[in-house]
Amino acid sequence: MVKNxxxxxxxxxxxxxIAEEIRQxxxxxxxxxxxxxxxxxxGKTSLIERTLKELHPHHKIAVIDGDLATxxxxxxxxxxxxxxxQINTGGQCHIDANMLxxxxxxxxxxxxDLLLVENVGNLICPASFQLGTHKNVLIASIPEGDDKPxxxxxxxxxxxxxxxxxIDLLPYVDxxxxxxxxxxxxLNPNLVTFPVSCRTGEGIEPWISWLAGWIVSKTT
Amino acid sequence: MVKNxxxxxxxxxxxxxIAEEIRQxxxxxxxxxxxxxxxxxxGKTSLIERTLKELHPHHKIAVIDGDLATxxxxxxxxxxxxxxxQINTGGQCHIDANMLxxxxxxxxxxxxDLLLVENVGNLICPASFQLGTHKNVLIASIPEGDDKPxxxxxxxxxxxxxxxxxIDLLPYVDxxxxxxxxxxxxLNPNLVTFPVSCRTGEGIEPWISWLAGWIVSKTT
Numbered sequence: 001m002v003k004n005x006x007x008x009x010x011x012x013x014x015x016x017x018i019a020e021e022i023r024q025x026x027x028x029x030x031x032x033x034x035x036x037x038x039x040x041x042x043g044k045t046s047l048i049e050r051t052l053k054e055l056h057p058h059h060k061i062a063v064i065d066g067d068l069a070t071x072x073x074x075x076x077x078x079x080x081x082x083x084x085x086q087i088n089t090g091g092q093c094h095i096d097a098n099m100l101x102x103x104x105x106x107x108x109x110x111x112x113d114l115l116l117v118e119n120v121g122n123l124i125c126p127a128s129f130q131l132g133t134h135k136n137v138l139i140a141s142i143p144e145g146d147d148k149p150x151x152x153x154x155x156x157x158x159x160x161x162x163x164x165x166x167i168d169l170l171p172y173v174d175x176x177x178x179x180x181x182x183x184x185x186x187l188n189p190n191l192v193t194f195p196v197s198c199r200t201g202e203g204i205e206p207w208i209s210w211l212a213g214w215i216v217s218k219t220t
Numbered sequence: 221m222v223k224n225x226x227x228x229x230x231x232x233x234x235x236x237x238i239a240e241e242i243r244q245x246x247x248x249x250x251x252x253x254x255x256x257x258x259x260x261x262x263g264k265t266s267l268i269e270r271t272l273k274e275l276h277p278h279h280k281i282a283v284i285d286g287d288l289a290t291x292x293x294x295x296x297x298x299x300x301x302x303x304x305x306q307i308n309t310g311g312q313c314h315i316d317a318n319m320l321x322x323x324x325x326x327x328x329x330x331x332x333d334l335l336l337v338e339n340v341g342n343l344i345c346p347a348s349f350q351l352g353t354h355k356n357v358l359i360a361s362i363p364e365g366d367d368k369p370x371x372x373x374x375x376x377x378x379x380x381x382x383x384x385x386x387i388d389l390l391p392y393v394d395x396x397x398x399x400x401x402x403x404x405x406x407l408n409p410n411l412v413t414f415p416v417s418c419r420t421g422e423g424i425e426p427w428i429s430w431l432a433g434w435i436v437s438k439t440t
Contacts, residue, residue, distance in 0.1 A: 041368060121372075122344060125310070141363065143361065148261060150289075151287060169392055169393070169412045
């Protein structure tokens with residue numbers, strides 16, 4: 001037996017004005033930018049490391065990392081060759097445009113052509129805060145399960161690209177790819193999808209090509 | 221190079237009074253209760269299914285499920301034999317005491333001896349909202365990575381038990397158990413820990429014994 005108790009509360013966003021200013025500044029500097037979101041442990045930092053390895057020789061890349069505490073992720077990005085800025089949100093479960101603006105103020109935007117913003121590990125709140133970045137990217141990961149589009153629909157609705165990470169674990173977990181894809185299709189038809197393993201490198205090349213295409217379109 | 225931008229914002233909690241009322245009601249009904257928290261896909265519902273399978277023959281169990289949308293989890297709990305109540309939070313990233321009170325109002329508390337509250341999939345906000353439940357349980361999962369205690373410290377500080385799920389995936393991922401355990405130890409010395417696989421059933425028995433002990437201590 002299932003009983004229902006509904007508590008609906010709107011998430012209010014007061015940060016769209018700042019997000020618009022950020023977009024203007026990025027555009028003025030011909031700087032293409034991604035807002036990378038995911039659950040904790042889905043592979044945001046691993047994807048950034050892989051991306052830096054492929055693109056660092058050809059592009060100047062800045063990474064802004066949002067975390068509750070520590071600079072583990074920014075350190076990893078810096079070790080992989082990026083200029084990295086750590087935002088410690090002090091308990092906040094997402095980056096908002098105000099935090100991003102402060103981080104951007106510490107960068108010389110004209111000296112980069114790609115900005116990767118690694119949001120806080122969370123499938124809920126980051127979807128409600130526009131940052132002014134050009135594209136929203138979500139990393140889903142195989143061991144999280146195939147029901148996530150159904151359970152976290154808002155996150156899937158405003159995406160421009162979906163990375164399906166940890167495909168090397170497919171033989172060892174119960175993950176019905178067609179059920180997952182059906183959920184994605186319902187929420188966001190025609191979403192660009194990249195099945196990858198950041199651990200093995202499988203599937204990374206199409207993602208890099210997609211991203212490189214956007215960088216070039218911005219700088220020419 | 222890593223630059224630091226700190227934005228500290230306190231999470232305010234106005235719900236402790238309601239949590240205290242909930243605790244009183246649970247105690248008056250000799251009803252032992254858990255607040256089960258985890259990242260999306262760490263295995264909250266799978267643990268509840270396993271727990272129901274073991275304890276349902278001996279105890280009367282209610283499950284309250286918090287989700288953004290859908291009743292997938294409550295349906296699974298109901299199918300496993302529980303009386304299940306679904307809270308749809310309408311975008312909120314956690315259950316608060318007010319939501320839980322409304323859900324509890326729909327149950328005859330005297331007719332149960334175990335209440336499992338499945339929080340929203342999130343490693344951040346649920347840690348800041350007391351619910352009045354007796355014990356806080358976190359499910360970490362192996363593929364999430366071994367750095368989670370360091371990156372989500374608040375979640376680990378107020379725990380009474382830690383389930384380490386998906387140990388069947390240990391051979392296929394890079395997970396340093398001693399690094400993980402060191403982080404847990406720093407934040408919460410002497411935390412009771414249960415390494416399990418909800419998929420295979422490995423390690424479930426000590427968890428069931430721990431839980432059954434608490435139920436008995438409450439009802440006698």
